[in-house]
Each structure stands twice: as C-alpha cells, then as structure tokens.
Amino acid sequence: MRHIGYILLYTVLAFVAVFQIFPIIWLVLFSLKSNQEIFAGNPFALPTDPKWDNYLKVFEGGVGTYFWNSVWITVVATGLTILIASMATYTITRMHWKFSSLVLGIIMIGLMIPIHSALIPLYNMFLNVHLIDNPLSIIITYTTYNLPITVMILLGFYTTIPREIEEAAIIDGSSIHRMFFQIILPLSAPILSTTVIINMIYNWNEFVFVNTFISSDAFKTLTVGIQNFIGQYMTDWGAIGATLVISVLPIIIAFLFFSEKIMEGITASAVKG
Amino acid sequence: MNKIMSNKWIIFLYTFPALFLIGVLIVVPLILSGYFGLMDWDGISAMEFIGLENYMVALQDAKFWESAFHSFLLALFSALSLILYLIVALILASKIKGANLLRKIYLIPMLLSSVAIAQLWIKVYNPTNGMLNSVLIFFGVENPPNWLADPDIALYAIFIPIIWQYAGFYILIYYAALKNIPQSLIEAAKIDGASPVQIAMKMKIPLIMNVIKVTIVLSVVGSLKYFDLIYVMTGGGPNGASEVMASYMYKLAFESYDFGYGSAIGFLLLIITLIVTIIIRKLTATKEEIQY
Structure with a gap:
C-alpha cells in the first residue's frame, strides 16, 4: 500500500518534470532539423543528420550583433545596479539618520508598480534628451528598475554584519569610503554574487524597454532581435529554433553552474516582499 | 564612531544616485502618466489639455x-494554479529522492525570456506541425484546435505557457518554506497517528x-502586469480575444500614436494594481503571526 502511494507520487513529479522539460528538448531537436524532417517526421525523433547549417545561417544573418549587445548592456547595467544599490543599502542599514526608512520606502515603490504605467512618460523623457535609439536609455532604465529588488536582497545581509568590524576599522583610522569599498563590499561577496546573477538574468531577458526605446538593429538586444529574425525566417523552422536556442543557451549554462545561487536569489527576492 | 556613522555628506553621497534614478525614472513618470x-x-x-x-x-x-476582464481572468487562474504548485511542493518536500534535481528541472522555464517562451509556444501550438497537434493527431484526434487563432481558446492557450513559466518558481518557494518546518513537529504528529x-x-x-x-x-x-508573452504570442488577438490592460495601453501609444489616451489607460492600470494589492493584503492579513 505504502509502495503504491510512493509510485503514485513519483508519477506526479515525473509528469511535471516531463511537462517542464519537453518543450525545450523539442526545441533543441527541431533546431537541428530541416523543414522536411520537422513536418514529416516524429516530433521527438533525433535528427537523422543534424543540420548545424541552421546555426551557421543564423550567425551569418547577423544574430551576433544582438548577442553582443545583450552581453555588454547586461554587464554594464548589472555593474551599475550592484554598485548603486550597495551604497544605498549601506547607508540605510549601517548609518544613523532620520530618513533612512523613508528612503527605503521610496526605493521599494519600484517593486509594486506596473512598469507599463511609466512607459509613455519615460519614452517622452528620452525623446526630449535625444536618448531614443541610444543604448544609454536602456542601460539607465535597467539600472534603475533593478535597484529595488537588488536592495531588497542585500538588506538582510547588511543588517547582520557585526558592528565590531566597523568599530575596529574606525579605530584603525579608516575612512567610510575605505571601510565600504575594502571591508564591507568584499565581506558581502556571497550575497553580491547572488544579486549579480539575478540582475543578469533580468537584463538578459528584458523586452519591453528595448522594444520601445531602440529602433536600430545595431543596438537591439537578443529578445527584440530574435523577433526580427523570426519575422524574416517565417517558415524556416530550423533557423527559428537555432535563434531561440542561441538566445536561451547562456542562461541555461549559467544555471548549470550557479543553480544554488540562482535559486537562493529567486527565493530571497520573492519571499521577503 | 557615532559621529562618523552619521556623516551627512557621506549619507547624501551614497544614497543620492539610487534616489535620483528612482525619482526621475520611476516616481516622476508614474505621476506624469496621470x-x-x-x-x-x-x-x-503639442499637447492639448482636455481635462x-x-x-x-x-x-x-x-x-x-x-x-x-482578461487581466482579471488571468489573475484568477494564476491564483488558482497556486494550489497545484502547492500540491507538487508538498509531495516534493516529503522525503522524495532526487527532490533537489527535480526542483531545478521545474525551474528551467522560469529562466528563459518571455519572448523566447512565446516564440517556442507559438511553435508548440502550430496547428499543423506543432508539438501539441502532432501528438493529438497521432492519438487519432481528427480536427485538433487551431489554438492561438481561435478566439474562444486563445486566452486559455496562453495561460498554459504562463503556468509552464511560473510553476518552478512557486514550487521552489513553497519547497523552501516547507523545508523550514521543524521536523520534530511532523514526527510528533506522526506518532499521534496523523495521516500524511x-x-x-x-x-x-x-x-x-x-x-x-x-x-x-x-x-x-504579476498577472495584472502581463505583457511580453501575450504581446509576442498573439498581439492581443485574434480580434482582442487575448488583449490585456498592458498590451492595450502599449498598442494605443506605440501603434495608434494616441499617447494621451494610452497614458490614461497606463495610469488606470497603476491605480487598479495598487487597489488590488491593498485589497489582497487586507484580505490575507492575519491578526497574529503563527509561531513555531
């Protein structure tokens, strides 16, 4: 009886796993097939003769530019967010001043609001300062909109740093700047790495800001770029599949290496809200 | 010590960048939207004031x-599907071998961009060559539905990839919470003869x-804010059958160039989101925190 119960439970879990993973496996399979094979054959069959040409075609079509834009914009915006969020979290949690909880409240507004409500005014602001179709608009928007979640993840860690560390540093004659950059930041490396990876995933996957603020192919990131591509390859399933695989592969690889960090960051960013 | 740690200049210098960016790029635009x-x-x-x-x-x-209405429907579905995620998490947290690997597998779709998910599911739903209808035809279904092109089905069809995307996220959160329950409590209940x-x-x-x-x-x-997935999958169609508030606002502004009306819809979206948040917080508020 107990045995049958467990078999049932494992069946449920296995069914969920199959549901979660199968569309992705199917995607990888058809990214290596020709249309003929996709349309005529068994959808879950391995490709008889893997068509790596699909990937080659997509790179020759210019997906590399989008990929590179995604990389550098993600890295720059993540770096800025982490630095600015760390500084703000430091003053809010460690320093003594009257308005710290008010400032924290203002920063946290960003967690509740729908970004679409701010979209038209943002577009208009960037238009007025000639930043439309300029990657700078994307970078500062990403930096800003990821601040609330980053501060939230950092908050818990910063409050647990022992006072004695700061006292010792001050007795040694350290300035606040030195204390922050040479003691606090290195000390918070584990939690910083969590925020880095969460920020990178968010930035890598962002769509609506790029779609609204950027019109030149030269500045588009992968999320918007693949939209173009897919329009272009309307009926070429293999090429579409290859484009999608290229766009999700970096995240999957990151997950293989940093799954614990990613899960920690996702849990922290959700539950404390 | 206290003097150094309350240095106003340092506090200003360290807090200003965050406050400035959030003020200029989040708070001001929200007000401007209204x-x-x-x-x-x-x-x-030029703008013309029309009250x-x-x-x-x-x-x-x-x-x-x-x-x-579509946004609220999605919100309702999303809230109801939490029950499924909770059941899976309860199973997963009950001494299952491979639980750690399973929750990682469950989480993978959550990491992909909504655009990639949308494009993938457009293919899954493809009426003739998609994964879903291939399977249905294999099992002898004569006229499988034309999922995303059928106004009666489109919104529900979109909800499946939404479940696919978020299942791992909620299962992960529930699993972590369940694992935090002290084992001694459970053991005591078992000794008292309680069933699983x-x-x-x-x-x-x-x-x-x-x-x-x-x-x-x-x-x-989150459901009230859905945009990316729906915008890419159906563009709100066919004939508005899967339109949600954010996609309607986006189309008004950036496809019909009705920025004034689009802003009004955007502002209403903000107000509705805030009201719903407050209502749900009130409804779910407890008088006492549970201690264990």
Whole structure:
C-alpha cells in the first residue's frame, strides 16, 4: 500500500518534470532539423543528420550583433545596479539618520508598480534628451528598475554584519569610503554574487524597454532581435529554433553552474516582499 | 564612531544616485502618466489639455473593460494554479529522492525570456506541425484546435505557457518554506497517528500560510502586469480575444500614436494594481503571526 502511494507520487513529479522539460528538448531537436524532417517526421525523433547549417545561417544573418549587445548592456547595467544599490543599502542599514526608512520606502515603490504605467512618460523623457535609439536609455532604465529588488536582497545581509568590524576599522583610522569599498563590499561577496546573477538574468531577458526605446538593429538586444529574425525566417523552422536556442543557451549554462545561487536569489527576492 | 556613522555628506553621497534614478525614472513618470492622461496628444505635436475626457472615455471603452476582464481572468487562474504548485511542493518536500534535481528541472522555464517562451509556444501550438497537434493527431484526434487563432481558446492557450513559466518558481518557494518546518513537529504528529494528508492540511499548510499569502499577492499582481508573452504570442488577438490592460495601453501609444489616451489607460492600470494589492493584503492579513 505504502509502495503504491510512493509510485503514485513519483508519477506526479515525473509528469511535471516531463511537462517542464519537453518543450525545450523539442526545441533543441527541431533546431537541428530541416523543414522536411520537422513536418514529416516524429516530433521527438533525433535528427537523422543534424543540420548545424541552421546555426551557421543564423550567425551569418547577423544574430551576433544582438548577442553582443545583450552581453555588454547586461554587464554594464548589472555593474551599475550592484554598485548603486550597495551604497544605498549601506547607508540605510549601517548609518544613523532620520530618513533612512523613508528612503527605503521610496526605493521599494519600484517593486509594486506596473512598469507599463511609466512607459509613455519615460519614452517622452528620452525623446526630449535625444536618448531614443541610444543604448544609454536602456542601460539607465535597467539600472534603475533593478535597484529595488537588488536592495531588497542585500538588506538582510547588511543588517547582520557585526558592528565590531566597523568599530575596529574606525579605530584603525579608516575612512567610510575605505571601510565600504575594502571591508564591507568584499565581506558581502556571497550575497553580491547572488544579486549579480539575478540582475543578469533580468537584463538578459528584458523586452519591453528595448522594444520601445531602440529602433536600430545595431543596438537591439537578443529578445527584440530574435523577433526580427523570426519575422524574416517565417517558415524556416530550423533557423527559428537555432535563434531561440542561441538566445536561451547562456542562461541555461549559467544555471548549470550557479543553480544554488540562482535559486537562493529567486527565493530571497520573492519571499521577503 | 557615532559621529562618523552619521556623516551627512557621506549619507547624501551614497544614497543620492539610487534616489535620483528612482525619482526621475520611476516616481516622476508614474505621476506624469496621470498628467499626460489629461491631454489630447499624439506624441509628436503639442499637447492639448482636455481635462478628464480620456478617463471618461476609458470608463465607457468596451475594449478597455474587455482587456481588464482578461487581466482579471488571468489573475484568477494564476491564483488558482497556486494550489497545484502547492500540491507538487508538498509531495516534493516529503522525503522524495532526487527532490533537489527535480526542483531545478521545474525551474528551467522560469529562466528563459518571455519572448523566447512565446516564440517556442507559438511553435508548440502550430496547428499543423506543432508539438501539441502532432501528438493529438497521432492519438487519432481528427480536427485538433487551431489554438492561438481561435478566439474562444486563445486566452486559455496562453495561460498554459504562463503556468509552464511560473510553476518552478512557486514550487521552489513553497519547497523552501516547507523545508523550514521543524521536523520534530511532523514526527510528533506522526506518532499521534496523523495521516500524511492530515499533516499536510492541518500542520504544513497553516505553518507556511504567510508564504502562501505572499505568493497570492505576487501571482495576482504579476498577472495584472502581463505583457511580453501575450504581446509576442498573439498581439492581443485574434480580434482582442487575448488583449490585456498592458498590451492595450502599449498598442494605443506605440501603434495608434494616441499617447494621451494610452497614458490614461497606463495610469488606470497603476491605480487598479495598487487597489488590488491593498485589497489582497487586507484580505490575507492575519491578526497574529503563527509561531513555531
């Protein structure tokens, strides 16, 4: 009886796993097939003769530019967010001043609001300062909109740093700047790495800001770029599949290496809200 | 020590960048959205003040209410699907071998961009060559549905990839909360002869109620903001059958160039989101925190 119960439970879990993973496996399979094979054959069959040409075609079509834009914009915006969020979290949690909880409240507004409500005014602001179709608009928007979640993840860690560390540093004659950059930041490396990876995933996957603020192919990131591509390859399933695989592969690889960090960051960013 | 740690100049220097960016790029635009909503404006020529006209029009705009209804429907589905995620998490947290690997597998779709998910599911739903209909045809279904092109089905068809995307996220959160319950409590209940179902219903679920409440807020508020996936998958179609508030607002502004009216809809979206958040927080508020 107990045995049958467990078999049932494992069946449920296995069914969920199959549901979660199968569309992705199917995607990888058809990214290596020709249309003929996709349309005529068994959808879950391995490709008889893997068509790596699909990937080659997509790179020759210019997906590399989008990929590179995604990389550098993600890295720059993540770096800025982490630095600015760390500084703000430091003053809010460690320093003594009257308005710290008010400032924290203002920063946290960003967690509740729908970004679409701010979209038209943002577009208009960037238009007025000639930043439309300029990657700078994307970078500062990403930096800003990821601040609330980053501060939230950092908050818990910063409050647990022992006072004695700061006292010792001050007795040694350290300035606040030195204390922050040479003691606090290195000390918070584990939690910083969590925020880095969460920020990178968010930035890598962002769509609506790029779609609204950027019109030149030269500045588009992968999320918007693949939209173009897919329009272009309307009926070429293999090429579409290859484009999608290229766009999700970096995240999957990151997950293989940093799954614990990613899960920690996702849990922290959700539950404390 | 105290003097150094309350140095006003340092506090200003360290806090200003965050406050400035959030003020200029989040707070001000939200206020401006309400203000632009008072204008007749195509985004290019000068604005013309028309008072509350846009808001009055919105209240009578059947398309707006339809999109709001779709958003609420998605919010309802999302909240209900939490029950499924909770059941899976309860199973997963009950001494299952490979639980750690399974929750990682469950989480993978959550990491992909909504655009990639949308494009992948467009292919899954492809009426003739998609994964879903290939399987249905294999099992002898004669005329499998034309999922995304059928106005009666499109919204429900979109909800499946939404479940696919978020299942791992909620399972992960519930799993972490369940693993935090002290094992001694469960053991004591077992010795008293409680069945696994009783333990789940009477102990585990009440003990993680605070986390469940947070997830209800997250899923409902998140649903009201859905955009990327729907915009890419159907563009709100066919014929508005899957239009939601955010996609309606986006189309008004950036496809019809009705920036004034779009801003008004955007502002209403903000107000509705805030009201719903407050209502759900009130409904799920507890007088006393559960201690264990």
